[in-house]
C-alpha cells in the first residue's frame with residue numbers, strides 16, 4: 001500500500017475539525033482509515049485527543065478554552081512530528 005506523507009500533512013491539518021466534529025462523514029471515514037494504518041498520525045492523534053480529553057474532564061474547567069486549544073494545536077508543530085523518509 002502506498003503511503004504518501006503528503007496525506008499525513010493534509011490529514012493532520014484537519015485534526016481540529018475532526019475533533020470538533022466538523023468533517024463530513026466521508027472525511028471522517030478517510031481520517032479514521034488513515035489513522036488506523038499510519039502509526040505516525042496515530043501518535044499525533046492520540047497525544048492531541050488525550051490532552052483535550054484531560055482538559056475536558058478537569059472538573060474545574062469543563063470546556064477547553066479556545067485560546068488553550070489554539071496554543072495546543074500550534075505547539076504541536078505538526079510538520080515536525082511527521083517523519084519525512
Ligand SMILES: [Zn+2]
Nearest residue numbers: 008038040041
Ligand atoms: Zn499519516
